[in-house]
Amino acid sequence: MGKKNQQIDNIQADVDTKKTQTAEVRKVDVPQGLWMKCDKCGEMLYRKEFEENLHCCIKCNKHYRVDARTRVEQLVDPGTFDERLADLTSTDPLEFKDRISYKDRLAQVEKKTGMKEAVIIGKCYIKGRPLVLGVMDPFFIMGSMGSVVGEKISAAAELACEEDLPFIMVTASGGARMMEGMVSLVQMAKTSAALARLDDNGGLYVVVMTDPTTAGVAASFAFLGDIIIAEPGTMIGFAGPRVIWNTVKAELPEGFQTAEFMLEHGFIDRIVDRHDLRNEIARIIDYCGK
Amino acid sequence: MRLCWYWEIMNMAEQNAGKKGQFPGGQILDFERPLVQIEQQILELEHQQAVTGRDCTAEARELRSTLVTLMKKTYSNLKPWEKVQVARHQKRPQAMDYIQMIVRDFCEINGDRQFRNDKSIITGLGRLAGHKCMIVAHRKGRDIKEKVECYFGCAHPEGYRKALLKMQLAAKFHLPVVCLIDTPGAYPGIGAEERGIAQAIAVNLMEMSRLQTPIVCVVIAEGGSGGALGIGVGDRIAALEHAYYSVITPEGCAAILWKTAEMAPKAAECLKLTPKDLKKLKIIDDIIPEPLGGAHRDPSVAASNLEHYIAESLTRLKRIPTEKLLQQRYDKIRHLGEFFQSGSAATPVKTKRPAALTLPVTGGPVFQSQAVRV
C-alpha cells in the first residue's frame, strides 16, 4: 500500500517536471544505459529487448508508460499515421507563475519530450482498418489537459463524425492542467460535448486507458467510451489516493483504483495486454464500426 | 494535499462563532475586523442611548456613513483569497435558503433509482418568478447533523446520477433546469470511487451538453472543480459576485506547487478564480451583484438579484427553438479555451467554430496533413 501510495502521489503531485522521469523509460531521453532494472520484479532488462517488447518487462510483464510517439509506432500500421493539428500550442491564459512561469515550463517540457503538447491526433490504419486516433503523452506535464488537449480531442471527435470513422483514444493523464485554471476545467465539458455529437451520429468511440487515467480526464472523455479497455495495472480514478486517505482516514482496499478494480466494479469492459491491443481494437471495429 | 482542511475550517468557524457570538455575521474574517469594530461601536452607541437617554443619533449616523464607505472600499477590492473566504463564510446563504426565498411551492423529488438518495444534491420542482422549472442544487448543510448527512456539500456518484435523472425528467416535460452550484468538490472517498464518480461526472457533462431544455447554472458560493462542473454545463453560466470557481482548491494547488497549504492565498491569486477573472476568460457569462458586504449581510437582496437573473434568463432561453438552443449551447462550449496555431505566436486564436474539417475560411483551427516522424 505504502509503495502504491507513493507512486500515486507522484502522479498526482508531480507537476514538477524535474521528477517525472524516475524509473520510467523514455525514448527521447538522451543519455541512457543499455540496461535497466524492472522496478516491479528486479529483473535486469536489456533496453533494446525491452523496447521490442513494447516497453513491458520481459519477466513480469509490467506495462511501463510509453510516450505518445512510441505508442503511435506500436499501434498503427507503419507509415499510415497522418497527424492533424500538430501546430497547436498553449497560450498562457492565466499568466500563471509558481516557482517558474507556465511559459518556461512549457518550453522546458517541449525541449525534453520533443512534443508540442500532451496529445497527438491523426488519421491512421490499424490492421488495415481506417480510424481517427488520439494518443496522450504521460510525460508532458503529466499528460494534463489544457486548451490544446481539449481542442485536439474535440476536433478528433468531429473528424471521426465527419468522415464516419471510428475514434480510438489512448488516455494517459493526471487530469486538468492546473496552470490553465478554469480554462482547463471547462475542456472537460468541451470534449464531452464533442463526443455527444459523435454519439448522436452513431459513431464508434473506443477508449484505451493507460497508466495513469485520473481526475479531470477520467471524469470526461475517458469514461465516455462505447467500449472502454485498459492496460493491466493502469491507475484509474478520480480523486488522488492521498486526498482520499486524508478524508476517510482508513486503509484503502487492496488494488484500489487500478484497472482490475474498475473491471470488478463494472466501470470498464476489458483489460487487454499491450501485445494484444492492435488485434483487440481491430476486432471491436469489426463488430461495431460502420 | 488535504481535503480535511474543509472540516477544519468549518470547526474553526464554529468555535469562533461561539466566542464572538454578539456579531450577527457569526464568523469574522480578518479583513472584516475594522468593519466589525465600527459595527460594534454603533451597537454600543445605540445601547448607551437606550440606557442613558443621551442623544447619539448624529454620532451614529456619522459612524454608519464611515462604515458604508469603508465597506464599499473593502468589498470592491477583495483579494482572491478573501473572496474564497467570503464564499465559504459560515453564514453565507446556501441553495436551500435561496430556494426558500425565491422558489414557490418547492416539491422535492428524490433518489437516483439505483443506489441511494444522495442528500448532497437537492432536486425538485418549483416555480421561480412564474417559471415552472427543475431545481438542481448542492446542499452543504447548516448544523453539524445536516452537514454530516450531506458530506459538507461533497456529492457522491449517486448525487450526480440523481441530478441527471431529474434533468432528463425535466426535459421530457419541457421544464427548464436551474442549477445552483455550491460545493468544495466531489466527495473523495472509497465508495465514491467504487461507484464510479469519474464516470458519473463524465456522463453528466455529455448529457447536459445535449439536454433538450434550457439550462441556467449559477455558482452561488463555492465552485469546486469537477464536482461543480458535474451540474455546471448549460446555456447560461453565472456566478454571484463573491463566489469563486476553480479547477482545484487554492489549498490543493498550494500543496502541489509550493508543497505547503500556507501558500493558498498566493495560489488563489494565480488560479484566476474570481468572477471578474472568469468573465474575462469567458468561463462565465454574467456576474450577479451581491448586497454591500456580501450575501450573508443581507440574504434577501442576494436572493432577489438571483431570482431576477434566473427569471430573465429563462424568459429569453424559453423563446429559442430547441434545435437552435442546442446548437448555440454546443458552439459556446466548443469555443472554450484558446491556443496558438502555426507557431505564429502573435495572437492567440480563439477556437472559432466546431470545425474540425471545415476549411480555412477564418482564422480558426485548420487541419494540416502532415506525416509524422515516428
Ligand SMILES: [Zn+2]
Ligand atoms: Zn519485471
